[in-house]
Amino acid sequence: MSDPAPGAMRAFYSLLANNAVAGVVNYTVWFALTFWVFLETRSVFATGMIAGVFLVLTAVFAVWFGSLVDHHSKTRVMLGSSLASLALYAAGLALLLATPEPVFRDVAAPQLWLLIGLVMLGVIAGNVRNIALPTLVTTLVPEDRRDRANGLVGMATGIGFLTTSVVSGLLVAWSGMSGALIFALGMTVLVVAQLATVRLPADAAAPAAHSPDAPAGTGRGVDLAGTLKVVAAVPGLFALILFATFNNFLGGVFMALMDAYGLSLMPVEAWGLLWGGVSVAFIVAGLVIARTGLGPRPLRTLMIVNLLMWGVASVFTLWPSIALLAAGCAAWMFLGPWAEAAEQTTLQKVVPYERQGRVFGFAQAVEQAASPLTAFLIGPLTQFVVIPLMSEGGAGAAAIGGWFGTGPERGMALVFTLAGLIGLLVTVLAFNSRPYRRLSNAYAASGPSS
DSSP: OOOOOTTHHHHHHHHHHHHHHHHHHHHHHHHHHHHHHHHHHOOHHHHHHHHHHHHHHHHHHHHHHHHHHHHSOHHHHHHHHHHHHHHHHHHHHHHHHHSOGGGGGOTTOHHHHHHHHHHHHHHHHTHHHHHHHHHHHHHHSOGGGHHHHHHHHHHHHHHHHHHHHHHHHHHHHHHHHHHHHHHHHHHHHHHHHHHTTOOOOHHHHSOGGGSTTSOTTOOSSOOHHHHHHHHHHSTTHHHHHHHHHHHHHHHHHHHHHHHHHHHHHSOHHHHHHHHHHHTHHHHHHHHHHHHHOOOSOHHHHHHHHHHHHHHHHTTTTSSOOHHHHHHHHHHHHHHHHHHHHHHHHHHHHHSOGGGHHHHHHHHHHHHHHHHHHHHHHHHHHIIIIIHHHHSTTSHHHHHHHHHHOOSHHHHHHHHHHHHHHHHHHHHHHHHTSHHHHHHHHHHHHSOSOO
């Protein structure tokens, strides 16, 4: 690609702010849904199934979303995303208001799962933005500043976590799910109105697959075969995606159990406020990356960060302590943007721009595909196997209950600890692998993006 046009950075900052607000809206709804369903049903099985379905649909739609990003104007795709969310949230609110509240306390009620489906699809529609924004970093930001721009993306995500957790917890406590949906509808209208005012430079506004740099024969379809060829052509890139996939496999544990574990230790308002507090670490990390960058070897940064993350995951629930939980979540939040920025910076350099939407979408699809399996398994496994194991009279309680503790929340804690230890082992193996060295060398040898 040529250097970004004048005014490109101003457009990037406008889109970053718009994306941040849209993310706050969508994930406020998502957190609120998870909180509300658990409080209504008190079912870990239900929250595990919600997480699993969410991740399945995220993976299913990701490649298609990537093709939309490559073949259409980025701002139009983002606008369509918000309009789809708006319609789905409105349908969810209508169903919620038309259904008697006691119905939603039955985990088998069709109305509950229809509401979950509508809200979930509204959140997933917003995922187009998460694919479009990294490609906009490529076209709007000079290469030597992209790692810092990715840090700003992480900072915006952190602001979203901070706002989302506090707002969703308070909304559910004060007005249930209806308040969260009314909030989402009002804010989404504002997001659409602001996005309509953003103007991109001509080269950035053009669909990537139809830009002057695009190779002949680039079609308008999903073109999964062509995307696989691009990924395979970069030494070690498949391995990076598979490594992230395994991390997400273990990450499904956290999606399935984190809210249930936190809500077992404190009220929903306090849990939301705690997430708001620890999310400051996400913002701080983004600011640090924006100022210092990732260094000349982002893949090495990625591996070191993963060692630290899984080390934290293996110890932050060893004791039933709110302070230890908060410290572990804060550390996880601080380290997350480094890993995300390192992966994005690598892909932005080694993948041709006209394919980046599809490659980002493909990577997201593959990486997310593992988490549903974990979430689907972990909810029932924890509910029906590990929790009884750690309850009074269970074999786990007899073996380690004297120092680890017993009861349902300690069963969930044991799953977190085991996941952290497995992640630590796999990261050590990946750090010393041949694909890691090959991709590091490919990144160093690729030179300036073209």
